[in-house]
Amino acid sequence: MTEMNKGLEGVIASQTKISSIIDDRLTYVGYDIGDLAEHASFEEVIYLLWYYRLPNKRELAIFQEQLTKEMKLGHKIIASLAVIAHEKVHPMSVMRTMVSMLGVYDKDSEGDSNLSNYSKAMKLVAKMPTLVAAYARMRKDEVPLQPRGDLSLAGNFLYMLTGTEPTPLHVKAMNRALVLHAEHEMNASTFSARVCVATLSDIYSGVTAAIGSLKGALHGGANEQVMVMLAEIGDESNVVAYLDAKLAKKEKIMGFGHRVYENGDPRAQYLRDMCEELTTVTGDTKWYDISRAVEQYVWDKKQLKPNVDFYSATVYHCLGIDQDLFTPIFTVSRIAGWSAHILEQYEDNRLIRPRAEYVGETNNTYIPVEER
Numbered sequence: 509m510t511e512m513n514k515g516l517e518g519v520i521a522s523q524t525k526i527s528s529i530i531d532d533r534l535t536y537v538g539y540d541i542g543d544l545a546e547h548a549s550f551e552e553v554i555y556l557l558w559y560y561r562l563p564n565k566r567e568l569a570i571f572q573e574q575l576t577k578e579m580k581l582g583h584k585i586i587a588s589l590a591v592i593a594h595e596k597v598h599p600m601s602v603m604r605t606m607v608s609m610l611g612v613y614d615k616d617s618e619g620d621s622n623l624s625n626y627s628k629a630m631k632l633v634a635k636m637p638t639l640v641a642a643y644a645r646m647r648k649d650e651v652p653l654q655p656r657g658d659l660s661l662a663g664n665f666l667y668m669l670t671g672t673e674p675t676p677l678h679v680k681a682m683n684r685a686l687v688l689h690a691e692h693e694m695n696a697s698t699f700s701a702r703v704c705v706a707t708l709s710d711i712y713s714g715v716t717a718a719i720g721s722l723k724g725a726l727h728g729g730a731n732e733q734v735m736v737m738l739a740e741i742g743d744e745s746n747v748v749a750y751l752d753a754k755l756a757k758k759e760k761i762m763g764f765g766h767r768v769y770e771n772g773d774p775r776a777q778y779l780r781d782m783c784e785e786l787t788t789v790t791g792d793t794k795w796y797d798i799s800r801a802v803e804q805y806v807w808d809k810k811q812l813k814p815n816v817d818f819y820s821a822t823v824y825h826c827l828g829i830d831q832d833l834f835t836p837i838f839t840v841s842r843i844a845g846w847s848a849h850i851l852e853q854y855e856d857n858r859l860i861r862p863r864a865e866y867v868g869e870t871n872n873t874y875i876p877v878e879e880r
């Protein structure tokens with residue numbers, strides 16, 4: 509057997525044409541993430557990840573129309589959401605359950621043709637923002653809102669969440685966050701999705717598995733923990749003492765470090781810029797200033813750079829979003845990458861089944877329970 513590799517660090521588990529991270533540069537289908545963050549709509553990015561090319565104007569218009577049509581939630585889904593909306597569980601547990609419910613109420617859930625899988629992928633990317641927004645309202649006893657045909661996915665999401673038409677700056681910020689979180693090669697949640705569907709299980713099962721993996725604080729759950737940390741710091745003058753205490757206890761600083769990037773996550777700078785733009789407009793730069801001070805001190809003390817989760821926390825906070833919805837927003841975006849990987853896995857499938865090195869007891873003999 510080959511040597512054990514804890515955490516599968518550096519192991520290549522499959523080939524992909526969806527995204528690459530080479531020498532700290534992230535590209536989606538060969539397009540630099542900075543270029544996409546600056547210019548692309550989230551809808552274009554979904555198309556790019558599924559079809560390995562950008563859509564032309566007509567293709568994009570049709571794609572957007574299909575997405576908007578699929579955004580609505582059926583009454584059975586709203587009824588299921590009503591049953592759990594007030595449970596005291598993390599919103600990611602609600603999302604995991606509701607995606608599973610989408611599978612329950614999709615008559616085509618077991619369909620395995622290419623057409624059926626693309627159609628289910630479309631339903632999932634379209635319904636994810638509506639689910640998060642509906643849950644956010646229903647847990648506060650507010651009526652869930654229907655998507656509007658005249659808004660982009662980012663705009664619709666903010667509208668359905670808040671009930672008011674978002675400003676162009678807020679739509680730009682949300683769109684940029686969705687583009688930047690959409691895809692990231694063989695991260696833990698994408699790997700979970702691929703492992704699941706490689707058994708020839710269905711797409712809803714794959715996405716349910718992925719949501720479970722994204723929830724954890726070492727992965728997507730870090731963005732919520734970043735906001736918890738910033739709130740605990742509370743003022744720029746507390747940054748050093750707070751971080752010193754954390755590091756002395758050998759605790760991880762959320763939103764820093766990365767398994768793959770050696771010199772920093774390129775997505776962080778675009779979110780930092782967005783964060784600066786948002787806070788400059790509101791005139792309340794407190795959270796941005798604290799974040800900059802944290803970034804500087806963690807670099808000075810540990811030579812660690814922020815990852816995608818660090819500045820996304822302040823961006824969402826500036827958009828007025830509750831902190832426990834930060835990771836669910838990650839699902840609204842990452843469903844693009846998960847679905848692309850699931851479709852790619854089906855295209856050229858092989859069961860994913862690594863080995864474990866056995867380090868337990870050997871040569872035991874069964875003793876009847878009465879004699880133990």
Ligand SMILES: CC(=O)SCCNC(=O)CCNC(=O)[C@H](O)C(C)(C)COP(=O)(O)OP(=O)(O)OC[C@H]1O[C@@H](n2cnc3c(N)ncnc32)[C@H](O)[C@@H]1OP(=O)(O)O
Nearest residue numbers: 725726727728730759760761762763764765766767815817
């Ligand atoms: C979307 C995303 O998933 S991005 C990642 C989001 N997660 C986080 O922000 C959580 C905080 N970060 C981390 O826990 C890690 O950096 C991970 C999970 C992202 C990567 O983990 P790994 O590649 O397994 O690195 P590992 O945890 O072994 O860290 C290597 C060393 O750097 C240190 N280190 C890494 N990240 C951090 C951190 N955030 N704070 C403090 N120390 C850290 C570790 O303590 C370890 O030091 P040691 O060798 O002296 O023990």
Ligand SMILES: O=C([O-])CC(=O)C(=O)O
Nearest residue numbers: 691692694695696767816
């Ligand atoms: O790639 C990873 O390990 C985690 C990450 O940054 C992501 O999923 O966006």
